Amino acid sequence: MPNILAVKNLRVSVAGKPIIKGVSLALQTGKIHVLMGPNGSGKSTLAQVLMGHPTYQVTSGQILYQGKDLLKLDPTERSARGVFLSFQYPNEIPGVTVSSYLRMIHNKRFGTHLSPVKFRSILDKKLKLLKMETGFLDRYLNDGFSGGEKKRMEMLQMLVLEPKLVILDELDSGLDIDAIKIVAQAVNSAYRHTKMTVLLITHYSRLLKYIAADKVFVMRGGQIVQTGSHKLADELEERGYVPFGE
Amino acid sequence: MSSKNAGTFRLESDLMGQRQLQASAKKRTKNPLNRDYKAKYGFSQPERHVFKAKKGLGPEIVRQLSTMKGEPSWMLDFRLKALEVFFRKPLPTWGGDLSGIDFDNIHYYIKPTAHPERSWDDVPREMKDTFERLGIPEAERKFLAGVKAQYDSEVIYDSLRKELAQEGVIFISTDEALRTMPELFAKYFGKLIPPNDNKFAALNSAVWSGGSFVYIPKGVVVKRPLQAYFRINAANMGQFERTLIIADEGSYAHYVEGCTAPVYSSDSLHAAVVEVFVKPGARFRYTTIQNWSGDVYNLVTKRARVEKNAIMEWVDGNLGSKLTMKYPACFLVGEGARGEVLSIAYAGKGQHQDAGAKMVHTAPHTSSSIISKSVSLQGGRTSYRGLVSVSPNTPGVKNRVECDALILDSQSASDTFPTMQVNDSSANIEHEATVSKIGEEKLFYLMSRGLTEAEAMSLLVSGFIEPIVKELPLEYAVELNRLIELEMEGSVG
Numbered sequence: 001m002p003n004i005l006a007v008k009n010l011r012v013s014v015a016g017k018p019i020i021k022g023v024s025l026a027l028q029t030g031k032i033h034v035l036m037g038p039n040g041s042g043k044s045t046l047a048q049v050l051m052g053h054p055t056y057q058v059t060s061g062q063i064l065y066q067g068k069d070l071l072k073l074d075p076t077e078r079s080a081r082g083v084f085l086s087f088q089y090p091n092e093i094p095g096v097t098v099s100s101y102l103r104m105i106h107n108k109r110f111g112t113h114l115s116p117v118k119f120r121s122i123l124d125k126k127l128k129l130l131k132m133e134t135g136f137l138d139r140y141l142n143d144g145f146s147g148g149e150k151k152r153m154e155m156l157q158m159l160v161l162e163p164k165l166v167i168l169d170e171l172d173s174g175l176d177i178d179a180i181k182i183v184a185q186a187v188n189s190a191y192r193h194t195k196m197t198v199l200l201i202t203h204y205s206r207l208l209k210y211i212a213a214d215k216v217f218v219m220r221g222g223q224i225v226q227t228g229s230h231k232l233a234d235e236l237e238e239r240g241y242v243p244f245g246e
Numbered sequence: 247m248s249s250k251n252a253g254t255f256r257l258e259s260d261l262m263g264q265r266q267l268q269a270s271a272k273k274r275t276k277n278p279l280n281r282d283y284k285a286k287y288g289f290s291q292p293e294r295h296v297f298k299a300k301k302g303l304g305p306e307i308v309r310q311l312s313t314m315k316g317e318p319s320w321m322l323d324f325r326l327k328a329l330e331v332f333f334r335k336p337l338p339t340w341g342g343d344l345s346g347i348d349f350d351n352i353h354y355y356i357k358p359t360a361h362p363e364r365s366w367d368d369v370p371r372e373m374k375d376t377f378e379r380l381g382i383p384e385a386e387r388k389f390l391a392g393v394k395a396q397y398d399s400e401v402i403y404d405s406l407r408k409e410l411a412q413e414g415v416i417f418i419s420t421d422e423a424l425r426t427m428p429e430l431f432a433k434y435f436g437k438l439i440p441p442n443d444n445k446f447a448a449l450n451s452a453v454w455s456g457g458s459f460v461y462i463p464k465g466v467v468v469k470r471p472l473q474a475y476f477r478i479n480a481a482n483m484g485q486f487e488r489t490l491i492i493a494d495e496g497s498y499a500h501y502v503e504g505c506t507a508p509v510y511s512s513d514s515l516h517a518a519v520v521e522v523f524v525k526p527g528a529r530f531r532y533t534t535i536q537n538w539s540g541d542v543y544n545l546v547t548k549r550a551r552v553e554k555n556a557i558m559e560w561v562d563g564n565l566g567s568k569l570t571m572k573y574p575a576c577f578l579v580g581e582g583a584r585g586e587v588l589s590i591a592y593a594g595k596g597q598h599q600d601a602g603a604k605m606v607h608t609a610p611h612t613s614s615s616i617i618s619k620s621v622s623l624q625g626g627r628t629s630y631r632g633l634v635s636v637s638p639n640t641p642g643v644k645n646r647v648e649c650d651a652l653i654l655d656s657q658s659a660s661d662t663f664p665t666m667q668v669n670d671s672s673a674n675i676e677h678e679a680t681v682s683k684i685g686e687e688k689l690f691y692l693m694s695r696g697l698t699e700a701e702a703m704s705l706l707v708s709g710f711i712e713p714i715v716k717e718l719p720l721e722y723a724v725e726l727n728r729l730i731e732l733e734m735e736g737s738v739g
Binding site for chain 2: 054084090108
């Protein structure tokens with residue numbers, strides 16, 4: 001099984017301060033990977049760099065996505081090639097309705113010109129999967145949404161865009177157990193249907209009760225300190241991050 | 247209590263400049279606001295007129311104009327006195343830069359046709375072509391209650407649906423109103439905005455021509471909008487239309503006006519006066535989408551007198567012109583009267599939109615709100631200038647002002663000049679102002695979902711002005727959003 005993504009010796013700084021200090025990892029096509037680690041370990045920075053956030057400076061190293069240099073692409077082009085990042089803190093976009101926005105990104109991704117009615121029929125199933133009321137469609141994007149609603153809106157966008165590589169940044173933060181089940185179900189459903197590759201970034205292992213991981217990386221101090229199977233996550237659950245320290 | 251404060255906001259150059267997309271370096275190209283303006287609105291027709299006054303202003307021009315219109319002597323006197331006021335008053339210096347206006351280089355009166363036509367077929371070809379290119383007759387067929395089209399100084403076409411005329415609705419040119427209903431006219435004309443109100447009201451009073459006269463009888467509800475379209479065709483033209491509206495007790499109507507002009511290299515002047523009388527229990531909405539070309543000085547005085555339990559709404563969109571100074575006002579003179587202003591200003595290269603509102607509360611339990619949104623880019627400047635005043639012994643007054651400015655680059659600026667004169671301690675006054683830029687995080691968020699930078703920006707700008715756009719008639723809303731899309735394509739590399 002080839003790797004969809006290969007990160008080689010990556011070093012990243014923000015405003016001159018090194019955050020990621022030489023990370024190498026490979027994501028196998030069609031597998032579910034988990035990146036765990038304590039706060040401040042550089043997990044979210046890695047997620048942002050993979051999507052192309054302009055604030056982070058890659059000082060050295062390489063990221064190959066489907067064999068191509070990902071760092072040469074802007075976020076728009078990365079999205080067009082199937083990279084998707086579910087944000088830890090999705091932005092609020094007042095004045096832009098969910099329905100027109102979703103149709104816009106769908107038409108953009110697939111080069112279609114679906115009418116609002118036609119697009120609605122595509123959306124209905126996805127809304128149901130996420131247990132979202134159709135009233136969501138008339139609201140402004142993430143504007144005044146609760147934490148749980150924002151995460152479901154991220155999952156809805158994932159389902160609409162059908163990405164190849166999905167990076168889930170702290171998908172479970174701020175969610176109660178029912179909401180965790182719902183978003184996990186969305187990930188599993190998309191995974192089954194599209195055989196996408198997943199990089200799940202999380203502080204806790206509780207999401208792993210609902211999403212079966214193939215591989216686990218542990219990050220600390222800007223480096224990958226351990227790699228293993230899903231058993232590694234169980235171990236972390238019991239013993240915390242301390243044994244993986246410097 | 248009296249307070250006044252002002253501030254100018256300018257983004258530091260690093261705010262937008264620091265954005266470096268990791269991959270491809272993007273360069274910004276400059277493109278003026280309304281970059282398809284010339285093709286869409288900026289065309290001109292060969293001039294054809296039955297009379298054109300020579301450039302410059304003096305009593306002889308005023309006499310000539312009044313004589314040609316066959317006006318009663320009181321109107322000529324009114325005009326001549328106003329002209330004196332105009333010459334006497336200095337140019338205001340508190341607002342935008344007016345020093346570029348060359349009052350001697352302007353034609354103050356151009357009469358395009360002998361009289362307005364009631365049938366579209368009878369309108370001269372050049373003018374018909376102009377308004378057809380601007381989509382006016384089509385809009386009339388589809389959704390309007392009546393139309394008035396003014397070309398340079400005179401209304402050249404007017405129409406009103408039969409059933410409205412039968413109900414007693416009057417929608418004629420202001421000149422015609424002076425001729426055909428002198429008593430009603432004299433009762434209201436100049437009563438709300440006298441010539442000595444300000445220099446440009448005086449100028450308008452001296453050389454006014456055209457404009458709409460609207461009367462909505464008691465209890466009559468006009469569901470479709472009444473539309474006026476103002477077009478300047480000649481170069482170095484001064485357009486001074488005068489609009490007078492009376493919404494009688496318990497009536498409702500919505501009046502919409504649009505304005506465009508050809509692109510010339512020399513300046514034109516538009517100085518209108520609009521007086522609206524809203525009688526007890528009536529509701530009147532006045533919507534303006536001003537998209538003058540970038541060589542027009544747009545200096546307009548608009549005021550409404552709002553009586554007991556009546557509502558006046560000004561929806562004021564300023565997209566075009568070189569300089570606009572316009573502050574629609576509501577004089578809330580009857581208990582329970584309400585005034586609203588929704589203002590949107592868009593200033594690109596070489597433009598200054600100095601817009602705002604005035605709410606004057608002189609009766610108890612009156613309420614008002616002002617919502618102002620402005621976008622400045624490519625060196626444009628927007629200013630919010632507002633006045634809220636509350637008279638003594640007027641309990642229960644409420645007012646809310648919200649002004650939000652969006653500044654898209656470091657060359658552009660926005661100011662706010664709110665003035666409050668509150669003389670009754672029971673008044674509830676709220677003022678909120680925000681200045682923002684297009685957030686880098688929001689751009690990144692939208693781009694990560696596949697939108698280009700330009701698409702993401704236009705979506706954010708559209709979202710910003712959405713609360714006002716949704717109040718516009720559909721055609722205008724669509725047009726406005728399309729304009730912004732084009733704009734963003736042009737402003738992002």
